[in-house]
Amino acid sequence: MGNNLDALTTIFTEFYYWITVPLMFLIHVGFCMYEVSVSRAKNKMHTLMKNAMLIPVVTVTMFFFGFWIYFALPAWPVGDMATGTGALPWDVTMGSNFQDHIMGVFWAAFLLFSWTAASIVSGAVIERIRTGAFLIFAVLVGSITWMIDAAWGWSPSGWLVTEWGYHDAYASGVIHGICGGAALGILAVLGPRIGKFAPDGTPRDIPPHNPWFAVIGLFVIYTGFWGFYAACNAPIVDLSGDGTLFSATSIYLTPTTLSTITFNFLMSLAGGLMAGYMLSKGDAYWTFSGGLAGIIAASAGNDLYHPLQAFFIGIVGVWVAYRLHYWVERKFKIDDAVGAVAVHGYAGSFGVIAAGFMLWGYPAVADGSVSITPWGQIGGAIMMFLVLGFIPTYIVALILKGMGILRIPREVELAGLDYFDEQTRKSDNQDIVNAELANANN
């Protein structure tokens, strides 16, 4: 870093990304809270640990190869291995480095997206998947498939962007679409929880063991989502090239501002909450899920929308997600325990496509060589949800099922994953009470 001003700009940028990381930790805290609350009491500790242990495995695999994928694979079909060498785990920038003030915070921002990706999948499959099987999906989605989609569609040099004009500023498709698709791919093979469907095929509600806490978990996710949004921007970029015009940009280096995304985050949240409340007749869980789905639906274009456009798209996105969720549940007997496929997959894919109509003709990259179109966005949504989302997890789920290590044994599911631990806890408690009685009578 040269002079004082350059230094300040660099360190501001580093600090900007840094601050998104602890905020995004709250997304994961919220996911754990709501996933555990939605599970039945007999499964809660295992539900918690299944989600929590994605943290170390996704972290180390993002260090070993996930981040490299992002830099190596933008070109179709398999990228240019040479461009990724800077993110190989033995490169000198992938460690404490005095000449580099960005790699660590940038890696961490991507990593927290990876945790979110794996966590979205986690919620859908609770109460019957093996932790070991889930952790394979966590690595697959968190460190491989979403990193491929980011290389292709969430980088100014990705081929989906440079060829199709794909635009997805706050990850409607590249995180939410793909993870909804990935969850559905597992669910199709894993099957519903015992008792979810009546013999005639009618779905039953399996109530959360702590309904209000699930909603507080979603509220904590909203809080952390601010970090997710900020991390999708580059905070200060010289757009003029000669130091006369600086701005925040999207990940595509196209102009936006923090003010813009603040307006749009809040207005799409409002639209989603109102739609969710109305559709579900005031159900707390669907209302808060609606708030999240509203943001997700508007995310693809929230770098550019008017706040009222974000509001309208939030409303329509929630309507689409809600209707599709119940239609798919009845039609295909899919037991999505937290509605993750709907909130993330359907609302996100809708959001990608909506941006194609709303931003039709906008330049997709700074040099204007390609424009945003509905067909580019429809193609992109299919790539995310189906090609990189559904298909890989569906295939891996079939393999794990064939090996007999996908689903927990029937007896364990019926008794509850925590049954034996809970028996131990009760007996430990009784031992202590007996010891206290002995002391009291001395």
Added chain:
Amino acid sequence: MGNNLDALTTIFTEFYYWITVPLMFLIHVGFCMYEVSVSRAKNKMHTLMKNAMLIPVVTVTMFFFGFWIYFALPAWPVGDMATGTGALPWDVTMGSNFQDHIMGVFWAAFLLFSWTAASIVSGAVIERIRTGAFLIFAVLVGSITWMIDAAWGWSPSGWLVTEWGYHDAYASGVIHGICGGAALGILAVLGPRIGKFAPDGTPRDIPPHNPWFAVIGLFVIYTGFWGFYAACNAPIVDLSGDGTLFSATSIYLTPTTLSTITFNFLMSLAGGLMAGYMLSKGDAYWTFSGGLAGIIAASAGNDLYHPLQAFFIGIVGVWVAYRLHYWVERKFKIDDAVGAVAVHGYAGSFGVIAAGFMLWGYPAVADGSVSITPWGQIGGAIMMFLVLGFIPTYIVALILKGMGILRIPREVELAGLDYFDEQTRKSDNQDIVNAELANANN
């Protein structure tokens, strides 16, 4: 402040420290959540209040004398009183001051460390210490002994640094080591909870009343820990002295970057989680404690380590802490209710010593006049854990025990600290139900 650029640098620095403070509030929220969850239901409100009331007493004593200690005592043996005058409570900078943009946020960052220090001690001694006695330890550790250790070993002019080359960038020893030692000093006098040890000396498990919430509390602590890490750095320092080279530095004014500590925080967390899960066979509480212990073990050198070094040290640190915890429990009949001595004291002391081998020969201060060595670090670890940690609280605990105000009465411990309040709550509830019944039958 002179020109625009100077002003921006100063206000950026001010803002940087400011933002670490609300993040560190989350550490305290998390500590309360996990400490209360670990206690038995019959003690939960008193457990909460014991921890919460350290906030005001540590805050005012940090204002009265704690912060002054940091500036006055760096030299051996009793410092130079003159150097601390700027932090005396009647100094003009210790208040709203238009010429000073740093004292308040710097004081607050130290203060939040002090809360953490006292909170670490708090968890170990739950369910049998008197709140009044605990608050004396809170002042002792939070505003006195840790401030002495910070003056000695966490400042470029502290004698442990300038004489022994002590290096402890993110407080493995100066916060965690000392607080683990301090907790052990109290526990040795306070004794175990009734029923913790069978008549033959076998330890019993006293199960948490809300196991999953304890873990969510630890997750919130992780989040807040980001503020702790950032607050240990100086955000932008002119290392060249002539305005040509700026960087973040550690508290010793030696070079590091935010990117570095972001990499290392996450990788040591991952190592700790994997080790904790494996050692405890998937126990949630030990897994999450392992994540924290992993970070703590790597903290002394996380300004400089490679991410994979942080990962490995996190793993080994957790192994050391876990084994020592159970060995000390059996051998010395120590009832550390939350494993605080292990997670903070053993992992932290291990981390200080590990840094001595890993960073052997690195300059400990910017001018290179003294180097990091294993013996400097071993000596420092002993100073923290034993001399400033264990001994002061052990002596004070003996005095308080002699006065009969250390431990709650046996009857209250057996009945539960909340017993009478809970009876009142039940009877109030019944009154309301009766009133409602009367209304219904009108």
Added chain:
Amino acid sequence: MSTGIESWGAENLSKIDALYPFVGSEKIMTIIGVVIWIGWQIWQMKFENNSYEDQTSQLSGETLTKVISEDD
């Protein structure tokens, strides 16, 4: 008349350090603050000790056994 600052004028701003009113009272405020802190801690200990004495007297042998047995 002002308890502290009388002007935010540019010529004055660069000379202002303390912004608080009643400059000069810092030491007496410190003394009052210390008295409040120590007083509070003494009161807290007395209050706590008294409530334990009170509770202990109500927890005789049989009551105590009953309370523990009902513990969940």
Added chain:
Amino acid sequence: MSTGIESWGAENLSKIDALYPFVGSEKIMTIIGVVIWIGWQIWQMKFENNSYEDQTSQLSGETLTKVISEDD
């Protein structure tokens, strides 16, 4: 002797890139790290599968009915 850096002197600073000790060991550290990761995931699956086998054997028909009925 130093495991990495020997001076923070200004003339040296602008040339420093890697701050970590033992420069040159990155590839061997990566290999060890990958082995730990894969080893951990294999251990986790074995451990989990064994505990399910153990649990299943203890949950015969009648026990299972009782456990489900007592579920809250």
